[in-house]
Amino acid sequence: MRLEVENLEVAYGPVQALHGVSLRVDSGEIVTVIGANGAGKTTLLRAISGLLRPKAGRIWFDGREITGWPPERIVALGLVQVPERRQLFDSMSVEDNLRLGAYLRLRRGERKAVEEDLHRVFEIFPRLKERRRQMAGTLSGGEQQMLAIGRGWMARPRVLLLDEPSLGLAPLLVQELFRILRALREQGLTLLLVEQNARQALRIADRAYVMETGRIVREGTAAELLADPILQAAYLGGASSSIPLPSSSTEVAVHARFTRTAASGDAAMGEHGHGGDDASG
Numbered sequence: 001m002r003l004e005v006e007n008l009e010v011a012y013g014p015v016q017a018l019h020g021v022s023l024r025v026d027s028g029e030i031v032t033v034i035g036a037n038g039a040g041k042t043t044l045l046r047a048i049s050g051l052l053r054p055k056a057g058r059i060w061f062d063g064r065e066i067t068g069w070p071p072e073r074i075v076a077l078g079l080v081q082v083p084e085r086r087q088l089f090d091s092m093s094v095e096d097n098l099r100l101g102a103y104l105r106l107r108r109g110e111r112k113a114v115e116e117d118l119h120r121v122f123e124i125f126p127r128l129k130e131r132r133r134q135m136a137g138t139l140s141g142g143e144q145q146m147l148a149i150g151r152g153w154m155a156r157p158r159v160l161l162l163d164e165p166s167l168g169l170a171p172l173l174v175q176e177l178f179r180i181l182r183a184l185r186e187q188g189l190t191l192l193l194v195e196q197n198a199r200q201a202l203r204i205a206d207r208a209y210v211m212e213t214g215r216i217v218r219e220g221t222a223a224e225l226l227a228d229p230i231l232q233a234a235y236l237g238g239a240s241s242s243i244p245l246p247s248s249s250t251e252v253a254v255h256a257r258f259t260r261t262a263a264s265g266d267a268a269m270g271e272h273g274h275g276g277d278d279a280s281g
């Protein structure tokens with residue numbers, strides 16, 4: 001099994017967002033696309049999912065060209081994008097949200113397999129098990145993100161596409177999330193993971209692509225890119241830092257404070273820092 005994107009061009013009216021993007025994802029891999037805000041990562045995933053129609057280029061899955069296919073047909077092939085958190089059904093329980101992820105399978109009569117997968121999700125996400133009867137809308141942001149991933153998994157994907165799953169999560173939850181992604185891969189899943197949190201993504205990925213203003217500017221094994229001095233300066237906050245880059249504006253303040261505190265050992269440090277500047281130290 002292979003997902004392959006070849007010279008993809010996508011435009012929003014006069015604004016071209018992807019310029020000849022090519023990449024591949026092989027069976028059992030975790031491949032990450034890292035890049036700053038606005039680089040074109042979401043556009044790339046939406047084009048692969050069939051939600052955006054490319055103006056040029058081709059997408060292949062499992063030896064078949066799927067360029068221009070409608071999203072339902074692409075999902076049915078097993079290429080599943082994790083829904084955004086806001087697409088959860090707030091007034092339905094955790095468990096019912098998960099079942100909804102398998103609605104195509106339930107329609108095909110796979111009731112027993114779906115129940116088995118529900119158990120599997122609860123093994124991988126113990127937090128969701130504890131909260132199975134709780135309304136999705138009452139979960140914390142991190143729990144909702146896990147529910148969204150669990151729901152994607154319930155479709156029995158062959159490749160799961162994830163758009164910045166760590167966005168806005170507190171550092172501890174980010175760790176848990178990446179641990180879960182690794183566990184999903186051990187279950188046989190292939191992952192295409194788009195992230196601004198470059199360091200964490202590279203730590204779990206096999207291979208990676210770096211995207212800047214709609215182009216792939218670097219590719220290599222995750223280990224190569226983690227060790228690359230240019231990348232370290234641009235995306236990884238310096239070689240010595242073991243603290244993940246902030247992945248959203250809300251996390252910047254927390255990150256800056258955490259960095260200063262770690263450096264100075266002063267837990268009482270105030271909150272009125274000057275933002276991301278500290279990340280380079």
Ligand SMILES: Nc1ncnc2c1ncn2[C@@H]1O[C@H](COP(=O)(O)OP(=O)(O)O)[C@@H](O)[C@H]1O
Nearest residue numbers: 012015017035036037038039040041042043044
């Ligand atoms: N619906 C849209 N209409 C017009 N331009 C868009 C739209 N969505 C994204 N863009 C533009 O396309 C570029 C890539 O955006 P996006 O794929 O969201 O980047 P990323 O996910 O890497 O932050 C940006 O310049 C963005 O402003």
Ligand SMILES: [Mg+2]
Nearest residue numbers: 041042043164
């Ligand atoms: Mg995006």
